Amino acid sequence: MKPILCPSMMCCNFSNLKEEMALLEEAKIDMYHCDIMDGTFVPNMALGISDIQAIRSLTNKKIDAHLMIDSPANKVDWFIDAGADIIYLHPESEMYVIKTIQHIHERKKEAGVAINPDISLVSLEELYPFCDYILVMTVNPGFAGQSFIESMDRKIERLVHLKQKYGFQIIMDGACSPERIKAYSCCGVDGFVLGTSALFKEDKKYKERLDELRGVCGR
Template identity: 50%
Template sequence: MVLILSPSMMCAKFSYLSSEVDSLNKANIDIYHMDVMDGRYVPNFALGPEDISTVRKNTNKKLDVHLMIENPRKYVKFFSDLGADIIYFCPDAEQQSARTIDDIHAQGKKAGIAVNTGTSFETVKELLPEVDYVLVMTVHPGFASQPFQESVIPKLRKFAEEKEKYGYILGIDGAVSRERIKALHKLGVDNFVLGTSALFGKEQSYKEIISDIRKEN
């Protein structure tokens, strides 16, 4: 089963962002995960266009943007033009989610939905035939360093059971420790967004950590 490791760049050292990207490139990560927050959909701000541009200029690897913003459909082309390969949005922030998915695909990008802790499988089921990625939030959106929400496990299991039927890549975001990766990869999760629980702020180098995670799984 595929294992995709996606560093959450909200946790990187922004004073040395180009250097951080270089180190992560050498560590052989898979996808750069860029959280975008507008202070309205979630009560916080994160990652502006200049941050996304800097990462894009310094890597040939895939880059995703997770739009935790109101009216995400209005900004699909903007973030596509910045170089995003995958665009996630939260269906509860958009009145016409199917059209948002169509707009992302029209830009030649992969479309993903981010499923918040309070959003059920049934709520987004009708969108699943159209999306390429599903990202299940395992913390409440908007802030780093939160505890893992055990209550999402039954829902995550359901998404794992249905992924072959619908053809999406399943990921999780929030408090993703190495122990969680090992357990949830076996459950059927493909893509792991890595923050301070597993990757950033550690004594080991990024290359050592990523190598160890791959060996463990």
Template identity: 50%
Template sequence: MHKLLCPSMMVADFTKIKEEVQELELANIDIFHMDIMDGSFVPNMALGVEDYKAIRSLTSKKMDVHLMVQRPKNYIKMFFNLGANIIYIHPESDQMPTSTLEMIKSLGMTPGIAINPGTSIESIEPLLNLTQNVLVMTVNPGFAGQPYLDFVNKKIDALVKLQNQYNYQIFVDGAISPQKVKMLSQRGVTGFILGTSSLFNKDKGYSQIIQELRQL
């Protein structure tokens, strides 16, 4: 199974973002992962419109948007116009998530939902009919560098069992080390958001790291 390896650009070095994007492209990553935070839905602020524009202008690879914001529907057309390919919303932040997912799909983008560690499968199962990607948060969203929450593995196993019924891909985000990439890919996870646990701030170059992760 081909792993989808997605660098979390929140932890990239924006003082040399052109070089970062070029090196990640040469490493043959799959999707640039962009965390958008409003300081309200999560207690932090992260990448904004200008950051998105900058990276979009430097790459033709797929880019996603992880909307950690209140009322995500208000942002969908803006990120469509900025060239997003995939948009994740948190169902808790949206009064009508089904409508928002349909809007994402109608614009030709891939609709996704992000599931917090405390969000139950039962509460989001109706949305799986409208979802192509499910992003499972394995830490509480908002900050890099948190420890992996092992109890989330049960949720991942439950989502794997439901996959054939609903036809979506499972991604994971939060403290994804090489060991977690190996363990979770064996469990049935397709996509991995890569931050400081496996990709950034390492002694090796991105190409070597990505090649090693693909071989796990």
């Protein structure tokens, strides 16, 4: 299987979204990754409902909403109604994670948890049977362009083992360079969020870069 390649839309040029989306569609990306930040759960503010609506109007492909916000249970319907197909929750931001995931499934959408670097996998054991995806953060959330946290190797190795039991897919988010995408794809990671390390450059050669990534992964 080829890796799932997901451009991080907070890195694109929203002043010319139609052109950006046309280039990404030409590059045959697999899904769009939307970071939703409220300035409270993480020290930054990013995309919102209107941004997802704008992206949805320009594509039929899957859109995920990575909710880096406080109390997401009260807001997941906003993002589903805006056009999101996958909702990621941070377990530490929500008191009743399983209940919220069940609600997302009732809305006929997919759900997953996003795991910050300092969150233990053991503490999330009860959640895995309910997850379609696990979004493993390999940088601290909130800002693009951060350095990869090398100690995440052990966490990813453990997640690859767990997915054989629970059937979720693993998406890696943070400093996903071409070299890391090749290495972790071979290790069993299913997909990668692409930001400034692998995709978004001033030359906008999105198709060329994605073709190269698919070629080197060998899956």
